[in-house]
Amino acid sequence: MAPSSWKVEIAVFLAVNTSFLVLFDAFSADRNTSGRSAPMRPGPPRSLDDGRQRLMDLNGFEYVVDSGACDGPRRLTPVLVHSHVGHFERRRAIRQSYPRTELDRLGFRHVFMVGLPSSGDVATDRVTQERLVRESSRHGDVVQGNFREAYRNLTYKHAMGLTWFAARCPRSDYMVKMDDDIAVNLYKLHDVLGRADNRDLAGCVIVAKPIRDESNKWYVSRAEFAGDAYPPFLSGWLYAARAASVGRLLRAIEVRERYFWIDDLYVTGILAERAALALTDLRPDFETDPGPVHCCVLKRQRCDFLAAPTGDDWTLLQRYAEQLTGCKATNSSCDLFRKSKRHHSCLDLWKKKKPLDAAADRIGKPSIEILDWN
Ligand SMILES: *[C@@H]1O[C@H](CO)[C@@H](O)[C@H](O)[C@H]1NC(C)=O
Ligand SMILES: *[C@@H]1O[C@H](CO)[C@@H](O)[C@H](O)[C@H]1NC(C)=O
Numbered sequence: 001m002a003p004s005s006w007k008v009e010i011a012v013f014l015a016v017n018t019s020f021l022v023l024f025d026a027f028s029a030d031r032n033t034s035g036r037s038a039p040m041r042p043g044p045p046r047s048l049d050d051g052r053q054r055l056m057d058l059n060g061f062e063y064v065v066d067s068g069a070c071d072g073p074r075r076l077t078p079v080l081v082h083s084h085v086g087h088f089e090r091r092r093a094i095r096q097s098y099p100r101t102e103l104d105r106l107g108f109r110h111v112f113m114v115g116l117p118s119s120g121d122v123a124t125d126r127v128t129q130e131r132l133v134r135e136s137s138r139h140g141d142v143v144q145g146n147f148r149e150a151y152r153n154l155t156y157k158h159a160m161g162l163t164w165f166a167a168r169c170p171r172s173d174y175m176v177k178m179d180d181d182i183a184v185n186l187y188k189l190h191d192v193l194g195r196a197d198n199r200d201l202a203g204c205v206i207v208a209k210p211i212r213d214e215s216n217k218w219y220v221s222r223a224e225f226a227g228d229a230y231p232p233f234l235s236g237w238l239y240a241a242r243a244a245s246v247g248r249l250l251r252a253i254e255v256r257e258r259y260f261w262i263d264d265l266y267v268t269g270i271l272a273e274r275a276a277l278a279l280t281d282l283r284p285d286f287e288t289d290p291g292p293v294h295c296c297v298l299k300r301q302r303c304d305f306l307a308a309p310t311g312d313d314w315t316l317l318q319r320y321a322e323q324l325t326g327c328k329a330t331n332s333s334c335d336l337f338r339k340s341k342r343h344h345s346c347l348d349l350w351k352k353k354k355p356l357d358a359a360a361d362r363i364g365k366p367s368i369e370i371l372d373w374n
């Protein structure tokens with residue numbers, strides 16, 4: 001046998017055995033804790049101080065890394081950014097997007113919600129985890145749960161964010177949830193949150209129905225969701241929730257909750273409906289394509305939208321924030337070319353270069369069938 005295949009065999013052997021060790025460790029830790037403390041209460045997650053807890057159907061949930069972002073005398077609105085644990089550069093770009101002085105003035109603070117590394121390679125995952133711990137001790141703005149990063153685990157992340165907010169941010173009036181590939185205008189968000197007519201949850205309302213084609217990767221069975229249409233829900237790109245609504249969402253999680261993996265739909269649709277929460281539709285303030293961010297930065301053609309996806313180019317979120325902050329600092333308009341004859345030129349060029357994808361792709365949700373979009 002060639003030496004290289006020996007190496008592969010040894011690597012596989014080590015990987016498999018280490019995984020067993022990790023699994024065994026997790027199980028034994030569970031047993032130890034449940035033997036020591038009061039029996040696990042099912043149902044909504046309990047407060048952080050209880051240590052290991054139940055998060056939806058995940059027994060033995062705990063924070064691997066925690067943040068005291070809301071501690072301190074100031075009343076602030078935490079912006080919970082759902083980020084993949086490996087997205088170090090995106091988090092760096094978000095931290096650098098708005099100056100700390102501006103964030104303080106507006107009352108926002110970013111907090112990143114991540115899961116455990118899950119590359120499938122033990123050594124790689126260990127390096128990622130060590131890097132994350134260093135990042136957290138440097139910035140103090142990371143919350144990590146002990147579930148693996150996976151698209152179908154995002155509902156755990158979402159429930160963790162709500163739980164963390166409810167336990168750790170008792171003075172906040174609002175929380176904001178966003179993804180790490182969204183360019184957001186925090187000046188505008190600040191104004192939006194100041195509006196008196198905001199209802200319980202505010203964001204981009206989506207009306208959709210389940211995909212019932214069994215050959216589709218995103219097929220949803222009737223056991224998973226029985227109805228023919230989903231309740232209206234908010235895009236997970238960016239939404240704001242009143243603090244009282246977060247408590248009601250958490251209490252709406254049923255004791256024998258069935259895990260549903262489309263996280264924003266589950267939280268802002270299914271749970272919100274159960275809790276009888278009202279949605280404020282901010283859809284006119286959203287863009288579904290990165291073009292307008294690109295044109296704001298390049299031509300200041302239009303800069304007044306609330307949020308847009310950054311597509312492949314996530315440096316856009318930093319450049320958008322810099323543009324807006326620059327305009328504020330000099331008290332100049334960020335919409336320089338808005339009324340000129342060249343108004344459409346940048347966006348037209350953009351659209352020609354990058355034809356718009358299907359509506360579902362544009363809002364980053366391949367997993368639902370969107371009805372009545374645009
Ligand atoms: C198990 O619990 C005991 C206390 O009851 C503690 O001393 C010990 O460190 C725990 N072991 C683990 C693996 O957590
Ligand atoms: C979700 O996280 C759990 C707990 O870490 C893990 O066992 C499971 O494999 C993850 N799901 C997926 C689809 O990776």
Ligand SMILES: *[C@@H]1O[C@H](CO)[C@@H](O)[C@H](O)[C@H]1NC(C)=O
Nearest residue numbers: 327328329330331332333334
């Ligand atoms: C900025 O512009 C607004 C409206 O034009 C004006 O009311 C305000 O006083 C200006 N602020 C500064 C610091 O120049």
